[in-house]
Amino acid sequence: MIHVRTRLTADFTVISNALAQRRGSAVTVGVAVYILSLPTGTPVSIEALCAHFTEGETLISRALRELESAGYLDRRCERLSSGQIRTRTYFYDVPGGTPQPDPDDSPEPPRPTRPRKSPQPWKSPAAERATSSSSSTAVMEAASTPASTPASTPVPASAPAADRPEEPTALSDADPQAVSVLASLRRVDPRLLLSEREAARLAPAVGQWLAAGVAPSRITAHLTARLPDHLLARPAAILAFRLRETPLPAPPPAPPPSFPERPALLPFQTCDGCERAFRAPESGQRCRDCRGRLVQGPLRAAG
Numbered sequence: 001m002i003h004v005r006t007r008l009t010a011d012f013t014v015i016s017n018a019l020a021q022r023r024g025s026a027v028t029v030g031v032a033v034y035i036l037s038l039p040t041g042t043p044v045s046i047e048a049l050c051a052h053f054t055e056g057e058t059l060i061s062r063a064l065r066e067l068e069s070a071g072y073l074d075r076r077c078e079r080l081s082s083g084q085i086r087t088r089t090y091f092y093d094v095p096g097g098t099p100q101p102d103p104d105d106s107p108e109p110p111r112p113t114r115p116r117k118s119p120q121p122w123k124s125p126a127a128e129r130a131t132s133s134s135s136s137t138a139v140m141e142a143a144s145t146p147a148s149t150p151a152s153t154p155v156p157a158s159a160p161a162a163d164r165p166e167e168p169t170a171l172s173d174a175d176p177q178a179v180s181v182l183a184s185l186r187r188v189d190p191r192l193l194l195s196e197r198e199a200a201r202l203a204p205a206v207g208q209w210l211a212a213g214v215a216p217s218r219i220t221a222h223l224t225a226r227l228p229d230h231l232l233a234r235p236a237a238i239l240a241f242r243l244r245e246t247p248l249p250a251p252p253p254a255p256p257p258s259f260p261e262r263p264a265l266l267p268f269q270t271c272d273g274c275e276r277a278f279r280a281p282e283s284g285q286r287c288r289d290c291r292g293r294l295v296q297g298p299l300r301a302a303g
Contacts, residue, residue, distance in 0.1 A: 013037045016094055019072065027055055028063040032072060035091050044089055071095030174203035181206050181216045182239075188224045191235055198236035205243035222246065 013036050022029055034052065035044050042048075049060045067073040074090040182199045185192040194202070209219050223239055266279040273290035286294070 014093070019093070022070075024066065025059075025063060027053075027059050028066045031060065031063040032067055032091075035073075036093060044091075067091075174200050175207040175210070177210055177216070178203040178206035181210075181219055184216075184220060185223060185239075188220060189227060191227075192224065192239070194236055194239075198234075202236060202239055202243065205240070209243070 013033070015033060015036060019032055020029065022032075031049060031053070034049075038044065046057055046060050046064070049064075050057055053060065064073060068075070072092050072095055074092070075087060076090065077085055077087050079085050179199055182194055182202055185194070206219060210216070223242055227238070266281055268277050269280040269283050269285060270277060271287040271290055272284060273286045273293075276287050276289075278287045
């Protein structure tokens with residue numbers, strides 16, 4: 001190899017041989033040389049580098065991690081004089097250098113330091129009890145004395161809402177039928193193995209389905225249908241998403257009211273006495289009037 005060198009007086013970058021001849025990925029060396037050739041203040045995020053190179057985001061991010069582990073790249077979160085936080089990237093042509101402050105921003109004023117507490121002398125347990133009893137007495141007296149200017153008590157902004165339902169912390173607080181439905185999921189799909197904490201967290205949603213009139217078999221079929229071949233997350237997250245995003249189905253229709261069975265109609269028969277048609281189970285019988293005359297006839301004869 002014979003070098004044909006040209007003396008450059010502008011638009012050139014000085015690179016150390018340790019970086020140019022670094023063993024490993026050529027993408028890492030190329031990214032380092034490109035960053036060194038950029039002026040100060042140019043964005044060197046992964047999106048900006050992907051817009052310049054033909055390599056994808058995976059190779060660019062891997063190259064930045066290799067440069068950071070080798071000491072060429074350093075990312076720091078710094079607070080500006082305006083109070084904003086900015087992520088700055090320092091790139092060293094030789095690892096181990098000292099970054100210079102940015103002339104655009106004024107130096108941050110020093111923060112006030114808290115005075116250190118002087119060590120307290122050791123006290124015996126009896127003296128500590130006496131001191132605590134006297135301080136508690138003083139606090140009770142101050143509380144009983146009405147204050148001249150009432151002080152406003154700040155309300156913490158992060159107080160939990162009173163109407164938010166608390167999730168059960170143990171399986172003993174959850175619905176036993178809902179827990180039984182969740183425990184039976186592993187019989188359909190062995191990957192749906194839940195811990196006690198996950199089952200206690202999902203039990204309220206399953207209880208709402210049960211209260212809406214959904215059968216446990218339908219809940220099991222809904223939670224186990226069309227699962228992906230490879231679960232990239234915990235199965236509890238998929239189950240929680242399905243229970244939260246799927247609307248509750250309509251309750252099953254009420255069964256129709258039951259009416260008493262109507263008695264079977266007897267066929268028409270002809271009376272043997274008066275040739276009158278009446279309903280009777282068998283033929284060769286008499287109607288009601290003929291039966292009455294037959295009963296009254298013997299009674300009159302006896303009288």
